Amino acid sequence: MKRKVQRHQTLIISYLIAVVLFAAISVYKPGFASIDHIRVLCSEAAIIGIVAIGQTFVIITGGIDLSVAWMVGIAAIMVTNTTGSLDENLIWAVPLILILTTLFGVVNGFCIAYLNMPPIVMTLGMNTVLQGGLVAVTQGAPGGAAPALIKKMGQGSLGGMPYLILIWIILAAAVTLLLFKMRYGRELFAVGNNATVAAYSGISVRKVTLAAYAVSGLTAGIAGMLLAGKVGQSYLGIGDNFQFQSIAAVAIGGTSLMGGNGNYLGTVAGAFTITIILAILAALNLPFGVQKMAYGIVVLISVLMSVRKGLRK
Numbered sequence: 001m002k003r004k005v006q007r008h009q010t011l012i013i014s015y016l017i018a019v020v021l022f023a024a025i026s027v028y029k030p031g032f033a034s035i036d037h038i039r040v041l042c043s044e045a046a047i048i049g050i051v052a053i054g055q056t057f058v059i060i061t062g063g064i065d066l067s068v069a070w071m072v073g074i075a076a077i078m079v080t081n082t083t084g085s086l087d088e089n090l091i092w093a094v095p096l097i098l099i100l101t102t103l104f105g106v107v108n109g110f111c112i113a114y115l116n117m118p119p120i121v122m123t124l125g126m127n128t129v130l131q132g133g134l135v136a137v138t139q140g141a142p143g144g145a146a147p148a149l150i151k152k153m154g155q156g157s158l159g160g161m162p163y164l165i166l167i168w169i170i171l172a173a174a175v176t177l178l179l180f181k182m183r184y185g186r187e188l189f190a191v192g193n194n195a196t197v198a199a200y201s202g203i204s205v206r207k208v209t210l211a212a213y214a215v216s217g218l219t220a221g222i223a224g225m226l227l228a229g230k231v232g233q234s235y236l237g238i239g240d241n242f243q244f245q246s247i248a249a250v251a252i253g254g255t256s257l258m259g260g261n262g263n264y265l266g267t268v269a270g271a272f273t274i275t276i277i278l279a280i281l282a283a284l285n286l287p288f289g290v291q292k293m294a295y296g297i298v299v300l301i302s303v304l305m306s307v308r309k310g311l312r313k
Contacts, residue, residue: 014253014269021276029283039162041275043230046168048245049271050223053175054105054216055246056267060192061212062259063119067108068220068246070130071101072239075224077134079150080143080234087149098221104130105217109210127243135236143234154229164226171219175264188212192259248299249274 026033051068058065078097083089108126111117146154153163179185187208190198195205223242228234247257253270255262277298281291 011254011263011266011269014266014273017252018269018272018276021273021280025276025280025283032279032283039157039165041272041279043162043164044278045268045271045275046162046164047223047227047230048242048249048274049168049268050171050219050226051242052246052249052267052271053171053264054212054219056175056250056253056255056262056264057188057212057215058119059247059250059255059257060188060259060262061209062192062195063112063209063212064123064247064257065105065108065213065216066120066123066243067104067126067130068216069239069241069243070127070134071104071217071220072224072227072242073234073237074130074134075101075221076228076231076234076238077138077143077236079225079228080146081138083147085145085147087147090147090149094225097225098218101217101221101224102214103217105214105220106210108217109213112213113206113209138236140236142236143228143238145233146228146231150225150229151232152229154226154231164230167226171222172264172268179264184208184211189260192261194260244299245274251299 022033031037051072055065055068075097078100079090079093082096083093104126108119108123111122112119153167156163158166179188187198187203190201190203191205191208198208199205220239220242224239227238231238249270250262250267251257251270252273253263253266253268255266277295281294286294
């Protein structure tokens with residue numbers, strides 16, 4: 001009961017932070033709160049939030065996924081380069097991309113769960129391998145234009161609501177249901193709380209862990225394709241920012257980086273908070289170096305708070 005109350009308090013605080021930041025900058029920059037700009041902010045947050053779905057799963061187990069950056073990049077470049085910018089090629093390209101990024105996640109999960117590789121070492125190594133492989137295949141050339149349908153998903157709207165937001169809402173609802181109403185969600189939290197106890201309870205810790213990294217690969221692939229549609233094209237390094245943005249969103253949202261507890265609705269608040277912070281730094285016209293420093297400080301503070309929370313668990 002006490003943990004449930006704490007979880008709700010953390011969730012409320014996460015959203016309050018986002019609201020206060022938004023209100024503060026809206027007073028300073030009135031146009032910040034315009035409907036059009038809110039749509040832009042929501043679309044930016046959606047990409048971070050989708051990448052952070054898998055990151056939430058992985059962090060709940062007590063792990064971390066530093067390979068999402070180039071999984072996002074591979075998905076973005078593949079959806080532009082393999083389709084020739086033609087919608088009809090999406091029928092096979094989309095499944096291929098999602099299978100591939102999911103397999104990358106499975107490799108991460110297998111090596112971590114079955115070969116006892118440290119998550120930070122395995123996923124950072126995977127990220128480097130993917131980066132090198134993509135550069136070798138593309139010879140450093142930029143990607144092509146995104147197919148019209150992908151552009152529509154990334155830039156269009158339905159009744160004034162961006163498709164990106166609609167997709168994110170659907171995914172968020174599915175993830176919340178999975179985490180709190182289905183067996184896998186309970187097993188995920190059990191593994192994060194104490195893997196040894198979970199194993200004695202009959203939970204296959206290795207399979208649960210592997211599945212979490214597979215989900216991370218899958219959601220990175222979805223985000224990468226949508227990002228290509230949002231930008232209209234792809235390029236090397238398109239996913240670089242999402243490595244730490246996804247982790248920061250999870251940490252700000254109240255999920256302990258030590259594992260065992262969390263809530264994807266909190267991660268949603270974290271994604272909005274990261275987006276608003278980045279927008280505030282840009283609106284203040286600070287030098288680029290100062291913006292990066294300020295953003296880094298915010299990320300470090302959020303991670304520190306999350307770790308302290310995990311140590312008190």
